[in-house]
Amino acid sequence: MSANVGTKRAGGIGGLLDRPGFLASLFVSPAMLYMLLLLGVPFVGAIAFSMTDLNIGMLFNTMPSFVGLENFASLIDDPDFRQALRNTFVFAIGSQAVAIILGNILAQVLMAEFRFKPLFRVLVLLPWATPIALGVLGWKWMYDSIYSIINYNLRFLGLLTDGNWPIWLGNPDLAPIAIILVHAWKSFPFVGVIIVAANTSIPRNVIDAAKVDGAGFFRQLFKINLPIVLPIVTVGLVFGTVFAFTDMSVIWLLTRGGPMNVTHVLATLAFQNGILSGDIGRGSAISVFLVPILGVLVVMALRGIRREA
Amino acid sequence: MAHVRIEGVTKDFGEVKALRRVDLEIKDAEFLVLLGPSGCGKSTLMRIIVGLETATTGDVFIDDQRVNDLPPRDRNIAMVFQDYALYPHLKVYDNMAFPLRTKKVPKDQISKKIQEVARMFEIEALLDRKPRQLSGGQQQRVALARAVVRDPVIFLMDEPLSNLDAKLRAAARDELKRFQRDVGVTTVFVTHDQVEALGMGDRIAVMDVGSVCQIGTPEQVYSHPVNTFVATFLGTPPMNLVHCPEHILGFRPEHFQPKALFESGDDLADFQFRIHRVEYLGNERIVYGGLEGTFENMSGGELVMGSLPDSVAHARTLEDGKRYEFGVRREDLRFFDNDTEQAIESPSGGV
Amino acid sequence: MRRFEAFLKRTGLYTVVVALALFAAFPFYWMLMTTFKGNKDLYNPEVNPYAFNPSPDHPSPTMEHVDYLFNNTLFAQWLLNTFIIGVCVVIITLLLAVPAGYALSRLVGRGSDTMSIGIFLTYLVPPSLLFIPLSAVVSRLGLSDTYWALVVVYPTFTVPFCTWLMMGFFRSIPKGIEEAALVDGQTRLGAFTKVVLPLSISGMLTVIVFAFTLSMQEYVYALTFVSSIALKPMTLGVSTDLIRGDIFFWGSLMAGALIASVPVAIIYNMFLDRFLLGITGGAIKG
Numbered sequence: 001m002s003a004n005v006g007t008k009r010a011g012g013i014g015g016l017l018d019r020p021g022f023l024a025s026l027f028v029s030p031a032m033l034y035m036l037l038l039l040g041v042p043f044v045g046a047i048a049f050s051m052t053d054l055n056i057g058m059l060f061n062t063m064p065s066f067v068g069l070e071n072f073a074s075l076i077d078d079p080d081f082r083q084a085l086r087n088t089f090v091f092a093i094g095s096q097a098v099a100i101i102l103g104n105i106l107a108q109v110l111m112a113e114f115r116f117k118p119l120f121r122v123l124v125l126l127p128w129a130t131p132i133a134l135g136v137l138g139w140k141w142m143y144d145s146i147y148s149i150i151n152y153n154l155r156f157l158g159l160l161t162d163g164n165w166p167i168w169l170g171n172p173d174l175a176p177i178a179i180i181l182v183h184a185w186k187s188f189p190f191v192g193v194i195i196v197a198a199n200t201s202i203p204r205n206v207i208d209a210a211k212v213d214g215a216g217f218f219r220q221l222f223k224i225n226l227p228i229v230l231p232i233v234t235v236g237l238v239f240g241t242v243f244a245f246t247d248m249s250v251i252w253l254l255t256r257g258g259p260m261n262v263t264h265v266l267a268t269l270a271f272q273n274g275i276l277s278g279d280i281g282r283g284s285a286i287s288v289f290l291v292p293i294l295g296v297l298v299v300m301a302l303r304g305i306r307r308e309a
Numbered sequence: 310m311a312h313v314r315i316e317g318v319t320k321d322f323g324e325v326k327a328l329r330r331v332d333l334e335i336k337d338a339e340f341l342v343l344l345g346p347s348g349c350g351k352s353t354l355m356r357i358i359v360g361l362e363t364a365t366t367g368d369v370f371i372d373d374q375r376v377n378d379l380p381p382r383d384r385n386i387a388m389v390f391q392d393y394a395l396y397p398h399l400k401v402y403d404n405m406a407f408p409l410r411t412k413k414v415p416k417d418q419i420s421k422k423i424q425e426v427a428r429m430f431e432i433e434a435l436l437d438r439k440p441r442q443l444s445g446g447q448q449q450r451v452a453l454a455r456a457v458v459r460d461p462v463i464f465l466m467d468e469p470l471s472n473l474d475a476k477l478r479a480a481a482r483d484e485l486k487r488f489q490r491d492v493g494v495t496t497v498f499v500t501h502d503q504v505e506a507l508g509m510g511d512r513i514a515v516m517d518v519g520s521v522c523q524i525g526t527p528e529q530v531y532s533h534p535v536n537t538f539v540a541t542f543l544g545t546p547p548m549n550l551v552h553c554p555e556h557i558l559g560f561r562p563e564h565f566q567p568k569a570l571f572e573s574g575d576d577l578a579d580f581q582f583r584i585h586r587v588e589y590l591g592n593e594r595i596v597y598g599g600l601e602g603t604f605e606n607m608s609g610g611e612l613v614m615g616s617l618p619d620s621v622a623h624a625r626t627l628e629d630g631k632r633y634e635f636g637v638r639r640e641d642l643r644f645f646d647n648d649t650e651q652a653i654e655s656p657s658g659g660v
Numbered sequence: 661m662r663r664f665e666a667f668l669k670r671t672g673l674y675t676v677v678v679a680l681a682l683f684a685a686f687p688f689y690w691m692l693m694t695t696f697k698g699n700k701d702l703y704n705p706e707v708n709p710y711a712f713n714p715s716p717d718h719p720s721p722t723m724e725h726v727d728y729l730f731n732n733t734l735f736a737q738w739l740l741n742t743f744i745i746g747v748c749v750v751i752i753t754l755l756l757a758v759p760a761g762y763a764l765s766r767l768v769g770r771g772s773d774t775m776s777i778g779i780f781l782t783y784l785v786p787p788s789l790l791f792i793p794l795s796a797v798v799s800r801l802g803l804s805d806t807y808w809a810l811v812v813v814y815p816t817f818t819v820p821f822c823t824w825l826m827m828g829f830f831r832s833i834p835k836g837i838e839e840a841a842l843v844d845g846q847t848r849l850g851a852f853t854k855v856v857l858p859l860s861i862s863g864m865l866t867v868i869v870f871a872f873t874l875s876m877q878e879y880v881y882a883l884t885f886v887s888s889i890a891l892k893p894m895t896l897g898v899s900t901d902l903i904r905g906d907i908f909f910w911g912s913l914m915a916g917a918l919i920a921s922v923p924v925a926i927i928y929n930m931f932l933d934r935f936l937l938g939i940t941g942g943a944i945k946g
Contacts, residue, residue, distance in 0.1 A: 023848050024766075027759035031819055034756055035782060038794070038816050043785055045793035102680070109676055120677055122929055123685040129928035130688075131877035133895040134917040138687035141694060141910055147702070149690055152709055189684065193932075239783065246786035249879045253899055267788035274792040275884055287789045294784050301784070302777065361839055382845040394836035398858045408844035459844070 047291070049284035056278030064281065071285035084257075084264040085289065091176065091251075091265060092244035095183030099240060102184065103191025110196045128189040136253045139182050143168040143254070169255050172262040179263060182250050187240045194236035198229040238301040245293055266290055311372045311462040311495050312337045313358060318367030320353055320519075327353045329519040331367070338493045340486065342510035344500060346542070349516040351499045355465050358497060359386050371463070382411075387456035388465040392472065393448045395440040401451050402436040408459045422458055429488075430454045446477050453485075457492075464489070464496040470505065482508055503543045507531065515539045533643075537650040540643065546595060548643070549613040556653065559643035562595070565615035568634040570623055577636035582613070587627055593617060594624050601632065688921075694914040696721035702911060725911030726919075729902075735916055737890055738897035741807055742920075745893055746872045748811040753818045753871040758864065760819075761826025762852060766835070776827070779820040787880040790816075798885055807893065809885040814878060818871040825870070829863030830856065869931050873924050894920045 050071055054064035075081040106124060114120075127135055142149050145167045154160045168178040202225060248267040251257065257264035257272060264272070266289055274283015313335040320328040328350045335341045343351040356362040358369060360381035369376050376384055387408075396404050402423060409419045427433045430450045440448060449469060456464060470478050470485075486509050489496050500506055506513050507527045514524040515538075523535040534540035534548070540559055541547040549565065551558040571577055584598040596615045615635065617624035627633065644653050694702060697712060698720035707713040714720040729735045764775050794813060795804075803809040833856055841851035882896040889901050898916040902909045 023852075024763040027763035031756040031760035031823060034815065035819065038797075038813060039782060039785060039790070042790045042793035042797060045796070046789055049793060049796075102683075105676060106680055109673065109680065112673060114673060114677060120681055123681045125929065125932070126685050126688055126925060129925040129932075130921040131879070131895050131924055133877075133879040133899050134921045135687060137899055137913060137917045138691045141908075141914060142687060142690055144910075147705060147709075147910075149709055185683065185687075235780075242784050242786060246788045248788045252883070267786075270788060270792065271880075271884070275795060280792055280796070283792050287792060290786070290789050294786075294789075298781060298784050301780070359843055361842065380847070381839075381842045382847065386843065388840070388843045390836045390840060392834065392836055394834065394840035396837060396840070396855055398855075407841075411845035411850070455844075 046284045047288055049280050050288040051285075052281045054280040054284075056280060067281070071282050072288075075282070075285055075289075080261045080264065081269065081286065083262065084266055084269045084286075087176065087263060088245060088265040088267075088290075088293075091180055091183060092241060094180045095187060095244050096237070096241050098180065098184035099187035099191050100237070102188035103195060106188060106192030107195035107199070110192060111199065125189045125193070127186050128193075132186060132249050133253060135186065136182060136250050139178075139185075140169070140254055143178055145170055170259055172259055175255055175259065175263045179251055179254060182254065183244055183247070186250070187244065191233075191236065191240060195229070195233055198232035198236075199225065201232065202228050234303075235301060238297055242294065242297055245297070246290060312339075313463065313495065313497075314368075314370040314373075315354070315358070316368045316370070318354070318357060318364040318369065320350070320357060320362065321365045326519055328357075328364075331519075331521055333514060333521060333524065335495060335497060338495055340489050340496045340498065340509060340511045342498045342500060342506040342513045343516060344503060344506040344510075344513050344542075345516035346501055348518075350519040351501075351516050352467055354516070355388075355467060355497060355499050358463075359388050359465050360384050384463075385459075385461050386463045386465060387459050387461035389452050389456050389467065389469045391468045393440075393452040393469075395448060395451060395455070397440050399439070400436065401432065401438055401440070401443070404440070404451060405436075405455045405458045408455065412459075426454050426458045429457070445473055446481070449473060449481065453488075462495065464494050466496065466498045468500050469498075471500070471502070478505075485509070504545070507543065515542060517542075533652070535652050537645050540645070540652075546614050546616060550645070551600065551611045551613065552647070556647055557645040557650065559645060560637045560641055562614045562616035564637050564641040565613065565635055566617065566637075567623055567627070568636045570621065571636055571638070575636075576639045578639055578642060580635045580637070581632060582615070582635040583632045584627055584629055585612075586629055589619075592619055594619060594627070596627060688918070691914040691918045694910055695725055695918055696723070697911065698722045698724065699911060725909075725915045728909070729912045729915045729919075733902065733912065733916075734890055734892075734897060735894070735919075738892055738894040739920070741891060741897075742876055742893040742895070745807055745810050745814070746875045749814045749818060749875040750868050750871045752811070752815045753822050754864065754867060756815060756819050757822035757867060758826055758857075758860075760823045762830050762856065764823065765827045765830035766838075776824060779824045782820040783817070787817075791880060791884045794881070795884055804885065805887050805891065807886055807891050810875075810878070810881055810893065813881050813885070814875045815871075818874050822867040822871055825867055826860070826863055829860055829866075833859050866931065869927060873927055876924055 049064075051066060051068055052064035053067050053070075058064055110121070141147075148166075148168065150168070151160065151165055160166075166174055168174050206228075246267050247265075248271055251263060251265055251268050252271065255263045257268045266286055270283045270286040272283075273279050273286060277283075313333075315331055315333040315335075318328060318331045319326070331350075331354060333354075343354060345351045353362060357364050360376070360379060360383075364377060371384065371386075395401075396407060399407065405423050405426065406419050409422065414422075423436070424433070427436060430453060432447065432450050432454060435443060435447055435451065440451070443451065449472070452469070470481050473481055482505060498506075498509060510527055512524060512526055513530050515522045515530055517538050523530050523539050525533075530539060531543050534543065537550060537557060537559070541550065544561055546562050548559045548561050551560075565580075565582075568577065568579065581601040582596075582598050583601055584596050586597045588595040588597065594617050596617065598613065598615075600611045600613055617627075619625075645651060646653050693709070698714065698718040700715050700718040701707065701713045701720040704713070712720045798804055798809045798813070801809075801812070803812065837855055837859075838851045841855045842848065846854060876893075877895060878893075879895045879899070882893050883900075886892050886896060889897070892901065894916070898913065898920060902913045902916060
């Protein structure tokens with residue numbers, strides 16, 4: 001009796017779909033193409049634009065001219081730009097530092113047992129779980145120059161002397177603090193949650209083995225907890241730091257970079273120049289300054305991942 | 310009902326040579342066992358037969374038709390996976406119907422066929438259940454049923470019994486073998502369990518590191534192993550191997566008996582054997598010990614094992630630490646080359 | 661001494677708990693209060709802000725801000741816009757990320773680690789770097805001042821993570837089941853659609869939720885690409901169009917902000933554990 005084996009030859013559409021390589025490429029290419037076109041190309045575009053004198057009027061009817069590093073030179077001479085560059089670092093590092101501290105405390109709390117813990121969890125995650133623009137609006141109202149509830153509380157607690165009414169967003173010295181506070185507020189829940197998740201991912205039997213081996217609290221912390229926890233936390237932190245360095249929403253909504261350009265960061269300055277004023281070349285140059293920063297963060301992130309691999 | 314021919318097949322995964330030159334013929338309606346330790350390539354070979362892998366070189370013929378480039382679905386082969394691979398989201402009925410629906414078999418025929426096969430495997434009551442609601446043994450029967458329902462010309466089974474607990478396994482072995490005999494489908498059965506292989510195979514292909522060492526009936530591979538690997542892989546406890554200056558001497562523990570138990574006319578090789586330990590296993594006793602004195606210029610001190618059934622009264626008198634006279638029938642001795650470890654004829658000249 | 665120590669620890673813990681909760685949630689509480697306070701009460705620095713202080717012609721609490729929001733502004737339209745954008749982005753994300761996730765999980769054996777890292781890296785290229793060149797792309801495509809620009813651009817931040825989510829998810833489906841389907845007569849495509857996809861509904865649900873909430877929250881691209889009031893998504897509309905000149909309609913602003921935040925917060929809370937599993941589980945198993 002014949003085997004009745006199919007006599008179809010591999011080939012044609014059916015056969016093509018059978019070759020694993022073909023189907024894989026077919027499945028992956030839409031996503032790759034999309035990311036290339038909408039992420040890769042604009043990324044290269046930003047760098048290219050930064051070296052031209054392109055502005056919005058010229059778009060699609062005149063060719064921009066190559067100006068080399070002129071944009072960059074003029075930026076470095078601009079005190080507003082230098083301020084923005086400083087701010088980018090100060091705000092990001094400041095807010096992340098606060099977020100790490102608060103996040104750690106939060107993590108410790110989340111790993112403890114207490115009443116109403118589920119309610120606490122919901123409340124404490126609100127900054128992370130709500131759209132950033134909307135939460136920031138709430139803060140803007142809280143910082144209002146006349147009706148600030150924060151000031152009201154401070155006065156109520158006796159921490160404000162009479163006649164002293166901080167104008168949070170209008171005072172060049174206070175505005176940065178206000179901004180850092182909001183950034184930290186937004187970031188710390190995620191940091192806390194990541195630390196908890198990382199800690200709970202330590203396999204139980206590893207901890208038990210350490211206990212049996214007689215490891216004390218600190219030894220356990222450094223030799224066991226930290227090496228396992230650190231990579232995951234690093235990844236989480238890198239994301240938070242990227243957000244802090246590149247965020248536009250918080251500052252734009254709170255101060256638009258003011259008062260007097262004092263609170264601009266690279267992202268908001270780029271927006272103001274590149275989109276609002278239409279100076280694409282200059283705006284791109286400003287955002288390009290973000291690239292080396294991101295590069296460093298990427299390296300740190302990769303190290304974090306590799307260490308855990 | 311098909312015969313399979315594998316000619317010169319090799320398989321490389323990058324640097325790793327999973328199969329080095331396999332030549333094999335599987336007869337129509339035969340139950341062939343691919344036996345070997347993990348990593349020997351038996352599963353790879355089977356996957357090449359079914360079409361889930363393609364051979365790097367060489368050809369696979371099913372009924373004289375070259376099938377190298379045919380995808381699995383065109384080969385009319387059914388496969389039972391080690392973990393059964395039942396579709397978790399489908400009921401048993403739909404699991405069995407799946408291959409038939411794929412082939413666009415008309416609905417009423419599907420229903421008839423499924424009822425028929427379900428009866429054969431006694432799973433009619435399970436048709437409405439989902440795989441996760443079944444026990445291990447039930448899942449295995451469903452996996453088999455799903456394979457059978459397609460009327461394939463070849464069955465491939467990848468260690469289908471290894472997930473069953475020991476009690477079920479013996480019964481399942483029996484059912485499976487009888488079923489195959491009744492239906493008469495060519496079957497290739499992969500296992501690392503040599504007891505299973507000996508018990509079920511019409512022929513056994515013993516594999517190691519990517520090639521077939523020996524292929525033959527259970528008696529052939531057990532009694533006349535072609536090298537030391539086959540010799541020690543089959544049989545529990547494994548064949549004793551004694552290293553002599555000119556060759557390796559082999560004899561099975563069940564052939565290694567106290568001299569007193571042999572008949573006077575037997576042509577024996579004599580050994581002085583000091584027992585270190587007697588192990589009682591219920592149906593048999595294993596004696597561990599060392600050979601003393603000389604036999605064929607060997608220096609002595611080699612550790613060997615003997616196995617005596619409990620039914621032998623003399624076995625109960627053996628004690629630790631004592632020296633006894635043991636023997637092996639010369640016809641039961643096997644010899645292997647010292648360097649190649651291949652079987653050789655009994656050496657000429659003076660034994 | 662032990663009991664006292666324990667008591668101190670307990671008090672300390674609860675103090676921290678309350679402090680953190682206050683810090684995190686107070687803005688929302690204040691937003692809530694503001695939503696329902698009549699203007700006379702709201703803009704009166706003399707009275708106690710934590711209480712409702714009605715006056716004869718101005719009730720407090722009041723629904724006037726919410727009313728205003730729904731009847732005198734395009735808030736409802738903004739919500740609709742956000743919804744439409746969200747749905748479209750989800751569809752695009754599914755179409756791109758599910759097959760890609762499958763391909764990366766199954767058919768490309770090695771190099772999948774490189775892929776994961778690649779995916780991770782795309783998140784380090786932020787909108788504030790891309791929005792300038794993207795605005796050129798958007799103009800070119802004739803999508804300026806439409807919300808379709810957002811539909812086109814938002815998948816840049818949903819697709820990578822969702823691909824990665826699906827990758828991990830597909831990996832958990834045993835290869836044997838797919839192979840059984842192949843042996844049972846399916847093509848690879850058939851095995852994918854008939855066996856793998858039905859088993860991945862849970863993963864796809866996570867993708868849907870994640871993509872939808874991400875696109876609901878976005879602000880920067882919206883700000884860059886959309887200027888017509890009627891076309892704005894809710895995050896943008898609430899922050900820019902509840903202002904006349906430089907007078908902020910705080911009551912309605914807070915109402916809008918709160919209403920727009922609630923659905924996202926609820927969804928995030930429901931799915932928090934899943935997201936975390938996706939992030940850390942993927943990181944651990946690599």
